[in-house]
Amino acid sequence: MRRLILEEPNSASAIWARRLAVFAIALAGMAVILVRTRAADATAGLSVLGAAIFLACASLLLAGAAAVTIWRMGLRGVGIAVAAVFLALIVLAYPGWLAVQAVRLPVLNDISTDINDPPAFARSARALRGRGGFVPPDVPAERRLAQRRAYPTIQPINIDLEPEEVYQLVLRAAAALHWQVVDQVPPGGRAGIGRVDAVDRSVIMGLPDDITVRIRPLAAQTRIDIRSASRVGRHDFGANASRIQRFSQEMQTQLDAR
Structure with a gap:
């Protein structure tokens, strides 16, 4: 059976x-x-x-x-x-x-090395075309105070070189970081200020973030200020601060390679 x-x-x-x-x-x-x-x-x-x-x-x-x-x-x-x-x-x-x-982290989506006078994003026809017509809005000063507590290491970069040399280093750093440069103005004019505007994308979703770098002459140095802003969402989860830190590290790499 x-x-x-x-x-x-x-x-x-x-x-x-x-x-x-x-x-x-x-x-x-x-x-x-x-x-x-x-x-x-x-x-x-x-x-x-x-x-x-x-x-x-x-x-x-x-x-x-x-x-x-x-x-x-x-x-x-x-x-x-x-x-x-x-x-x-x-x-x-x-x-x-x-x-x-x-x-x-605090609810921030726009980080700058200069919270008192953050670099302004370019509004030229080329920059607007590169950003699809988008211009990151200004951030109230009181909101930027939270950045100082959360990211104390986000500071301006001072370099002992002429502004024209620093401008070229900024362009090389942007290329090394795979940023899409949408506008650039070499240092010059009465104030001697240069600027590089770019777009970077998040690693996973590929969401666009906007970047502007200001190059300003000092007495014996050149000062770099960078601002990075996310287009999507009120919270960047630390992405913009990390981007600025990567840029600072890449600038040091470019300086060492001179």
């Missing part, structure tokens, strides 16, 4: 957890591709990403429910639930890091 061996079924919660996690990864990838290729604007892309985050959270909840039913009822599906958790955490890792930054 043949014995019939019945296998326990897989947990339905585990199966749905994995399905939602896979769908969340697909949505997150779609959001990144849509924004980076400019097939959709930032608002639409971030909405899709928000849906992916919601699905990833739902997947984690279902995976937790699956763990309970598997433990109590002896169902199969441990591997499926673990896979769901792993996939969901891939989607949630970067948003989770941003959440930590949002709590840790």
Whole structure:
């Protein structure tokens, strides 16, 4: 007489957890591709990403429910639930890091090395064309005070070179950082001030951020002030301060290479 061996079924919660996690990864990838290729604007892309985050959270909840039913009822599906958790955490890792930054840092999206007289963004036809007609708005002085407490190392750069030499170094640093220069004015005129305006993009979503660098002669030095502003969102999560620090490091690299 043949014995019939019945296998326990897989947990339905585990199966749905994995399905939602896979769908969340697909949505997150779609959001990144849509924004980076400019097939959709930032608002639409971030909405899709928000849906992916919601699905990833739902997947984690279902995976937790699956763990309970598997433990109590002896169902199969441990591997499926673990896979769901792993996939969901891939989607949630970067948003989770941003959440930590949002709590840790003040709500700022415009950072400058000179908070009393920040460099102004160019409004020339070339600059407006390069920025798609966008001009970053001015920031109230009281909001910039929070920058001083959060980013005390963001300071002007003073270099013992002539403004024309510093201007060339700034252009080289911008090229090394893969910035898109949208306007440039060499030092000259009565004030001797030069300027470089550029656009940089965020690493993952490719969102545009605007940069302006002011080159101003001093008595025996040249002073560089840089301002970096995000176009999307009220909180930059520290991205603009990090960009300014990378620029300062690249300027030192360019100086060492002279």
